[in-house]
Amino acid sequence: MLVARCSVLLGAARYMESDPVKVAAEGVETFKKENCDLIIVDTSGRHKQEAALFEEMRQVSEATKPDLIIFVMDSGIGQAAYDQAQAFKQSVSVGAVIVTKMDGHAKGGGALSAVAATKSPVIFIGTGEHMDEFEVFDVKPFVSRLLGMGDWSGFMDKIHEVVPTDQQPELLQKLTEGSFTLRIMYEQFQNIMKMGPIGQVFSMIPGFSSELMPKGREQESQAKIKRYMYMMDSMTNEGTHELDSTNLKLMNESRIMRIARGSGRPVVEVMEMLEEYKRLAKVWSKMKGLKIPKKGEMSALSRNINAQHMSKVLPPQIMKQLGGMGGLQNLMKQMGNMGSAKDMMNGLP
Numbered sequence: 001m002l003v004a005r006c007s008v009l010l011g012a013a014r015y016m017e018s019d020p021v022k023v024a025a026e027g028v029e030t031f032k033k034e035n036c037d038l039i040i041v042d043t044s045g046r047h048k049q050e051a052a053l054f055e056e057m058r059q060v061s062e063a064t065k066p067d068l069i070i071f072v073m074d075s076g077i078g079q080a081a082y083d084q085a086q087a088f089k090q091s092v093s094v095g096a097v098i099v100t101k102m103d104g105h106a107k108g109g110g111a112l113s114a115v116a117a118t119k120s121p122v123i124f125i126g127t128g129e130h131m132d133e134f135e136v137f138d139v140k141p142f143v144s145r146l147l148g149m150g151d152w153s154g155f156m157d158k159i160h161e162v163v164p165t166d167q168q169p170e171l172l173q174k175l176t177e178g179s180f181t182l183r184i185m186y187e188q189f190q191n192i193m194k195m196g197p198i199g200q201v202f203s204m205i206p207g208f209s210s211e212l213m214p215k216g217r218e219q220e221s222q223a224k225i226k227r228y229m230y231m232m233d234s235m236t237n238e239g240t241h242e243l244d245s246t247n248l249k250l251m252n253e254s255r256i257m258r259i260a261r262g263s264g265r266p267v268v269e270v271m272e273m274l275e276e277y278k279r280l281a282k283v284w285s286k287m288k289g290l291k292i293p294k295k296g297e298m299s300a301l302s303r304n305i306n307a308q309h310m311s312k313v314l315p316p317q318i319m320k321q322l323g324g325m326g327g328l329q330n331l332m333k334q335m336g337n338m339g340s341a342k343d344m345m346n347g348l349p
């Protein structure tokens with residue numbers, strides 16, 4: 001996308017004009033004469049959904065005849081996104097969505113509602129206040145974030161690459177059962193150790209992302225994983241099979257003390273390791289009942305995971321807005337098929 005330099009700063013001050021419709025129309029005309037490749041008309045805030053502001057937007061649209069109308073939404077608005085997007089669509093013919101503040105706490109579930117309401121793709125996302133924090137929308141990381149998982153298809157590729165073939169079905173089986181034991185965590189740590197360059201691989205594994213391995217501190221994190229493994233080595237296989245249980249209540253004070261002694265690590269570290277287990281078990285439990293396709297069917301996998309799991313993660317009201325499971329599946333398909341923003345922009349005159 002080429003943006004020609006436009007030397008005129010247009011605004012009410014220059015024209016002594018306070019009618020936004022006139023300012024927009026004259027501005028577009030001026031910039032067209034200057035042969036600008038891209039002209040952006042930014043309308044005023046619409047937080048209150050006031051009828052007058054929508055009417056103003058409609059008039060601006062009519063006067064400037066834009067090639068593309070973009071609905072820009074804050075990712076934090078959540079369920080309100082549907083109504084707001086629909087109100088926009090009723091006033092002007094929205095053709096694309098931009099979701100901002102994806103760097104905040106919100107996961108952006110509302111973006112799905114906006115897409116459903118406007119029947120338009122998300123083209124860009126904002127992940128910060130600076131220009132370089134404006135990114136082309138990519139459906140996979142977006143969905144991963146929504147689900148609180150890593151990059152699934154990358155993860156599955158890695159499983160096929162690093163987990164010995166004879167162990168793959170077993171691991172996938174365990175994955176779909178959703179019963180995450182300390183032994184599975186141990187085996188995953190073993191795999192991670194084999195995978196190297198560790199930081200890169202790590203971010204792909206569901207749940208094993210930034211918290212356990214912050215960027216730039218890979219070595220430190222690797223040492224931590226090793227310590228966790230020593231602790232798990234000190235667990236007993238006799239009687240209660242500590243590694244194979246999913247019941248953390250089993251880990252009473254005396255067991256924790258024994259593991260700490262056995263591994264030569266402080267008690268608080270053992271507790272920290274068990275907390276990590278709890279966190280991972282929660283992430284993995286979301287995979288229960290998943291249909292995992294074979295190698296080479298990764299896009300199908302993404303779709304399966306997306307729709308099934310999205311339905312568990314999304315608030316019921318949003319699910320309803322999207323038209324239930326069927327609507328969600330269609331939407332995911334639509335999102336997966338969406339062309340990139342670049343394609344879209346290239347299509348413009």
Ligand SMILES: Nc1nc2c(ncn2[C@@H]2O[C@H](COP(=O)(O)OP(=O)(O)OP(=O)(O)O)[C@@H](O)[C@H]2O)c(=O)[nH]1
Pocket residue numbers: 043044045046100101102103104125126127128129
């Ligand atoms: N962290 C973060 N801040 C953002 C992002 N996008 C915008 N902001 C900040 O949010 C504030 C409001 O942004 P504006 O672009 O003025 O919002 P607006 O909706 O156009 O506001 P109006 O001018 O009232 O229409 C500014 O401080 C921006 O820097 C984002 O993706 N992440």
